[in-house]
Amino acid sequence: MEIAVLIKPVPEAETRLRARTDGTQLDAEGVKFVLAGYDESAIEQALLLREATPGSKVRALAFGPAPRTEEVLRAALALGVDEVTWVESPAEGADDPGVVARALAFALARVPHELLLGGKQAGDDEEGLVTAAIAESLGIADFGSVVNLRVDSASGSLTFQRATEEGVESWTAPLPCAIALQQAWNDPRTAKLPNILKSRKMPIAKIPWAEVSAALGEAARPRSVAERFELPPARTGAKMIEYKSPEEAAETIVRLLREEAKVFP
Amino acid sequence: MTPSILVVGERLSGHLTSATREAVGVALALAGPEGSVVGFLAGSSLDRSVTEFGELGVTRIRTREDPRLDAAGAGAIAVSVVASAEAVSASVIVTGGTEFGRDLTGRLAVRWSAAVANGVTEATWADAGGLRVLRPVYGGRATETRRLTGSRIAIAIRPHAFAEPTAGAAVAIAEPDAGPEIPDPLLAARRTEVAAAGVSAGPALSDASIVVSGGRGVRDANGFRLVEALADSLGAAVGASRAVTDAGWRPSSFQVGQTGKAVSPQLYIAVGISGAIQHIVGMVSSRVIVAVNNDSSAPIFRVADYGIVGDLFQIVPALTKEIRRVRGLPAG
Amino acid sequence: MPDFSLTPEQESLRDLARKFARTEMAPHAAECDKAGRFPEEIYRRGWELGLMNLNVPTEYGGSGLSVMDQCLIVEELAQGCGGMTTSIIANCLALEPIILGGTAEQRAQWLTPFCAEYHLASFCLTEPGGGSDAGALKTRARKEGDHYVLDGEKCFITNAPHASLYTVFATIDPQLGHKGITAFIVPRDTPGVAPGKDEDKMGHRASSTSTVHFEGVRVPVANRLGAEGEGFLMAMRTLDQTRTPIGALATGIGQAALDHAAKYALGRRSFGKPIAEHQAIQIKLANMVQSIRAARLLTWQAAVTIDRGERGSLESAIAKCYASDAAMHVADDAIQIFGGYGYMKEYPVEKLLRDAKLTQIYEGANEIQRIVISKELLRAYA
Numbered sequence: 013m014e015i016a017v018l019i020k021p022v023p024e025a026e027t028r029l030r031a032r033t034d035g036t037q038l039d040a041e042g043v044k045f046v047l048a049g050y051d052e053s054a055i056e057q058a059l060l061l062r063e064a065t066p067g068s069k070v071r072a073l074a075f076g077p078a079p080r081t082e083e084v085l086r087a088a089l090a091l092g093v094d095e096v097t098w099v100e101s102p103a104e105g106a107d108d109p110g111v112v113a114r115a116l117a118f119a120l121a122r123v124p125h126e127l128l129l130g131g132k133q134a135g136d137d138e139e140g141l142v143t144a145a146i147a148e149s150l151g152i153a154d155f156g157s158v159v160n161l162r163v164d165s166a167s168g169s170l171t172f173q174r175a176t177e178e179g180v181e182s183w184t185a186p187l188p189c190a191i192a193l194q195q196a197w198n199d200p201r202t203a204k205l206p207n208i209l210k211s212r213k214m215p216i217a218k219i220p221w222a223e224v225s226a227a228l229g230e231a232a233r234p235r236s237v238a239e240r241f242e243l244p245p246a247r248t249g250a251k252m253i254e255y256k257s258p259e260e261a262a263e264t265i266v267r268l269l270r271e272e273a274k275v276f277p
Numbered sequence: 278m279t280p281s282i283l284v285v286g287e288r289l290s291g292h293l294t295s296a297t298r299e300a301v302g303v304a305l306a307l308a309g310p311e312g313s314v315v316g317f318l319a320g321s322s323l324d325r326s327v328t329e330f331g332e333l334g335v336t337r338i339r340t341r342e343d344p345r346l347d348a349a350g351a352g353a354i355a356v357s358v359v360a361s362a363e364a365v366s367a368s369v370i371v372t373g374g375t376e377f378g379r380d381l382t383g384r385l386a387v388r389w390s391a392a393v394a395n396g397v398t399e400a401t402w403a404d405a406g407g408l409r410v411l412r413p414v415y416g417g418r419a420t421e422t423r424r425l426t427g428s429r430i431a432i433a434i435r436p437h438a439f440a441e442p443t444a445g446a447a448v449a450i451a452e453p454d455a456g457p458e459i460p461d462p463l464l465a466a467r468r469t470e471v472a473a474a475g476v477s478a479g480p481a482l483s484d485a486s487i488v489v490s491g492g493r494g495v496r497d498a499n500g501f502r503l504v505e506a507l508a509d510s511l512g513a514a515v516g517a518s519r520a521v522t523d524a525g526w527r528p529s530s531f532q533v534g535q536t537g538k539a540v541s542p543q544l545y546i547a548v549g550i551s552g553a554i555q556h557i558v559g560m561v562s563s564r565v566i567v568a569v570n571n572d573s574s575a576p577i578f579r580v581a582d583y584g585i586v587g588d589l590f591q592i593v594p595a596l597t598k599e600i601r602r603v604r605g606l607p608a609g
Numbered sequence: 610m611p612d613f614s615l616t617p618e619q620e621s622l623r624d625l626a627r628k629f630a631r632t633e634m635a636p637h638a639a640e641c642d643k644a645g646r647f648p649e650e651i652y653r654r655g656w657e658l659g660l661m662n663l664n665v666p667t668e669y670g671g672s673g674l675s676v677m678d679q680c681l682i683v684e685e686l687a688q689g690c691g692g693m694t695t696s697i698i699a700n701c702l703a704l705e706p707i708i709l710g711g712t713a714e715q716r717a718q719w720l721t722p723f724c725a726e727y728h729l730a731s732f733c734l735t736e737p738g739g740g741s742d743a744g745a746l747k748t749r750a751r752k753e754g755d756h757y758v759l760d761g762e763k764c765f766i767t768n769a770p771h772a773s774l775y776t777v778f779a780t781i782d783p784q785l786g787h788k789g790i791t792a793f794i795v796p797r798d799t800p801g802v803a804p805g806k807d808e809d810k811m812g813h814r815a816s817s818t819s820t821v822h823f824e825g826v827r828v829p830v831a832n833r834l835g836a837e838g839e840g841f842l843m844a845m846r847t848l849d850q851t852r853t854p855i856g857a858l859a860t861g862i863g864q865a866a867l868d869h870a871a872k873y874a875l876g877r878r879s880f881g882k883p884i885a886e887h888q889a890i891q892i893k894l895a896n897m898v899q900s901i902r903a904a905r906l907l908t909w910q911a912a913v914t915i916d917r918g919e920r921g922s923l924e925s926a927i928a929k930c931y932a933s934d935a936a937m938h939v940a941d942d943a944i945q946i947f948g949g950y951g952y953m954k955e956y957p958v959e960k961l962l963r964d965a966k967l968t969q970i971y972e973g974a975n976e977i978q979r980i981v982i983s984k985e986l987l988r989a990y991a
């Protein structure tokens with residue numbers, strides 16, 4: 013089976029977030045970028061499928077700027093991915109999900125992909141829609157929040173489950189197909205030191221942005237603009253709930269959590 | 278400007294989901310008195326949901342009667358959604374922030390060449406043109422404002438970030454939409470089974486998105502059950518201060534703090550916890566903190582976002598009841 | 610040097626070690642410390658990831674890392690747990706004499722198995738009668754035909770109860786002083802080899818340390834490393850290689866102490882403000898950072914000197930001595946910043962002080978390092 017995995021460099025979890033001086037975006041200066049946790053799960057899944065289906069190949073693709081994108085691709089190689097492709101991003105508009113999806117779909121013309129795997133969302137922008145958008149470009153079906161992905165060797169089709177609002181759904185789907193995986197149900201492996209050293213010497217296929225934009229034309233234009241990136245204000249002490257009865261206190265806090273704090277599921 | 282906005286309806290056990298209801302609210306607000314909101318439904322036996330759209334004040338519903346779409350992926354449904362959006366000259370498509378909605382928005386980015394965003398918590402028209410949306414990013418540690426440009430915009434809203442509309446009943450008319458044929462590859466997958474989400478043991482403390490913790494204020498092991506009932510109503514993990522674990526009311530694996538677990542959920546509710554520094558360092562990076570304590574000078578209120586001064590034995594049961602009510606759970 | 614930036618490869622090695630330290634070592638550090646447990650499953654996992662045998666050349670299946678790269682890894686590991694780090698890097702120490710002094714056949718025979726499978730080895734130099742004065746060791750090696758017969762006792766030997774191989778330093782004739790010292794490869798299962806019971810230590814309690822008894826142990830001549838009498842130089846050159854990573858280990862302990870102290874100082878309040886806003890605490894923190902950074906730079910300098918092919922005795926002595934003293938005072942300051950909590954075992958900083966202490970003692974006590982340093986210094990002025 014030909015498996016293509018989409019990966020993305022994201023800031024390390026413990027990064028202290030800061031806005032750029034113009035206030036529009038995250039200030040990436042000095043930020044360390046790593047493979048997103050969801051993407052690690054996706055790579056793990058791809059490697060497990062390769063082990064279960066002899067003759068399979070796993071290839072990873074990433075869209076983004078140097079050097080962080082190269083670094084996550086090397087991390088993928090160190091984990092055991094066979095080949096990697098770096099799709100260079102433009103200076104502006106690289107965060108537009110449509111641009112990301114189209115650029116990767118363009119690159120996928122050169123990368124065999126019966127099964128396309130992505131993470132559920134990236135952990136930075138949390139858009140979680142690039143896999144679906146690429147699937148649309150390729151004219152194949154896609155499924156999100158997938159767990160327990162298996163290949164039925166007899167029929168060559170996939171079986172998997174999805175945790176949705178309705179409960180746990182079981183599916184079978186023929187290839188080709190795109191899958192966005194739920195994190196943390198598999199235990200992603202850690203790259204071994206000798207493989208890290210080897211990955212430094214392996215080739216990375218690069219597709220320059222100039223080539224992508226020439227091919228995509230108008231479709232490569234971003235359709236959204238980042239305007240502001242804000243951190244929550246420092247805590248200044250609690251807002252105290254005024255109430256006459258416990259019931260009123262309960263209603264007020266639930267309303268504030270939903271409408272003001274927007275945390276309530 | 279008279280915008281036309283399409284709301285993609287999702288159903289659960291035959292009824293519109295609360296996510297869709299919230300999406301209707303967003304669409305109505307964006308449309309304003311001049312604009313129009315059109316509903317969209319796909320699948321079989323759509324009548325009841327057509328009526329429900331009407332009850333929310335949406336009177337025009339594009340329907341795609343096709344039993345194959347009852348259990349289809351977003352890719353198959355996107356074909357009809359786009360056809361309907363074109364038919365009503367929609368400039369914005371809104372969906373609930375469910376798995377399906379997020380997936381659909383992704384498909385629309387390409388199929389409809391739309392400007393897209395997921396997890397939206399605020400959406401307003403921008404003077405410069407297009408739609409300005411606000412979304413939490415980095416696990417709620419920051420928010421991003423983006424302007425979605427052009428005449429085709431699709432957003433999935435964040436669940437429960439918006440209130441459901443209360444518009445009075447109106448009669449909704451279904452407009453059957455034959456729509457284009459759906460390509461076979463998009464229908465080839467089959468859903469073989471749906472198992473109701475089982476009652477789980479609750480999420481693990483360290484990566485739960487909601488944590489409810491109790492302290493010495495609960496008085497004894499039995500009193501701690503109030504904390505657990507509240508957690509249960511929220512699908513939250515349960516934590517405790519060291520006073521609780523030291524007293525043996527709960528095992529030490531529950532302990533949050535310097536020498537217990539460090540947690541940073543979206544929501545942390547501290548019940549009967551004074552807020553000793555050893556406890557605070559383990560939970561202060563939570564996004565939103567709520568404290569319930571009968572001592573208004575308890576240090577926990579210094580780090581909390583919301584405080585309720587009162588007797589936890591009264592407040593917590595009322596809170597549990599209210600949460601169960603709004604989440605549509607049977608009274609505990 | 611003096612460009613202090615790391616290559617992407619070095620960054621990724623460091624990331625691996627950091628991840629292992631955080632996710633696999635640190636969560637068990639307190640428990641192993643308390644119980645004095647030797648967490649073999651963690652060492653096995655470290656081996657699987659290639660974090661053991663860092664110095665073994667790639668042709669034998671090792672990682673063949675430079676001393677600089679080893680230091681980057683060891684500093685990270687030490688932030689997870691100093692004791693575990695000691696046990697993880699003990700193979701480097703034990704196998705270095707084979708790397709330095711072994712013939713091609715000896716290296717292939719004895720190094721390869723360590724990279725093919727998880728095994729531990731121990732470096733047996735110190736004796737009950739003396740450690741610093743290694744030239745005066747008493748363990749005897751008598752030649753009988755094509756064998757040597759070893760008799761004697763070694764003490765404070767890291768990993769000895771769990772090791773399958775020992776590199777042993779013994780004398781063919783005590784009259785010869787250090788010129789009689791000879792190195793041998795001794796498999797654990799050789800009759801007459803008997804490790805003692807695990808010592809109950811102040812720190813590094815996740816590591817295991819014991820005596821090893823040698824009684825009539827027959828070792829084939831083929832297991833001798835180098836010629837008779839070359840053992841002392843081999844031991845010293847081994848320590849020249851491994852001393853620098855001990856500087857990194859100490860730096861890691863100090864860094865961990867600083868991290869804990871700075872976070873604590875921001876949260877703990879007294880007299881109406883976080884203690885980090887009291888100048889006395891700020892000055893302490895500033896001094897701690899300076900010491901750690903200086904320790905790191907001296908360690909890197911020693912590493913780069915050795916990687917250039919120089920012996921680096923002076924540089925490594927300075928690095929190890931300075932970094933271990935720094936770790937000690939930084940851990941001490943960290944406890945002070947924690948106040949009473951720092952003194953409690955429930956908090957992580959008192960362990961750091963106990964762990965830091967060893968770095969002033971082993972692989973050449975700091976007094977000996979200072980003797981080396983001052984000798985070099987005075988030679989330049991004489």
Ligand SMILES: Cc1cc2nc3c(=O)[nH]c(=O)nc-3n(C[C@H](O)[C@H](O)[C@H](O)COP(=O)(O)OP(=O)(O)OC[C@H]3O[C@@H](n4cnc5c(N)ncnc54)[C@H](O)[C@@H]3O)c2cc1C
Pocket residue numbers: 491492493494495517518519520521532533534535536537548549550551552553554555556559569570571572575587588589590950953955956
């Ligand atoms: C070495 C060491 C390590 C420690 N590590 C931790 C740690 O990791 N985590 C931790 O949590 N603690 C830790 N502590 C303990 C910490 O210092 C506090 O003692 C502990 O957090 C107090 O727990 P508490 O808030 O539940 O109890 P208390 O401080 O006794 O607070 C109980 C609170 O409940 C309120 N209350 C009482 N009755 C009611 C009622 N009917 N309704 C509403 N409110 C009520 C009171 O007003 C009070 O504020 C540590 C201490 C030491 C010495």
Ligand SMILES: Cc1cc2nc3c(=O)[nH]c(=O)nc-3n(C[C@H](O)[C@H](O)[C@H](O)COP(=O)(O)OP(=O)(O)OC[C@H]3O[C@@H](n4cnc5c(N)ncnc54)[C@H](O)[C@@H]3O)c2cc1C
Pocket residue numbers: 699731732733734735736738739740741742764765766767768810813818967970971972973974975976977980
């Ligand atoms: C946990 C642990 C693990 C160890 N692991 C190993 C191992 O794996 N293999 C191994 O071979 N050894 C190992 N050692 C031994 C260690 O290297 C020795 O303890 C160290 O070299 C000091 O030797 P000693 O203990 O005999 O002290 P001594 O040599 O007796 O020294 C006692 C004190 O006198 C000082 N001193 C000695 N000579 C002089 C001098 N000329 N001038 C000034 N001061 C002097 C010393 O610095 C020290 O302060 C380990 C020790 C420990 C505690």
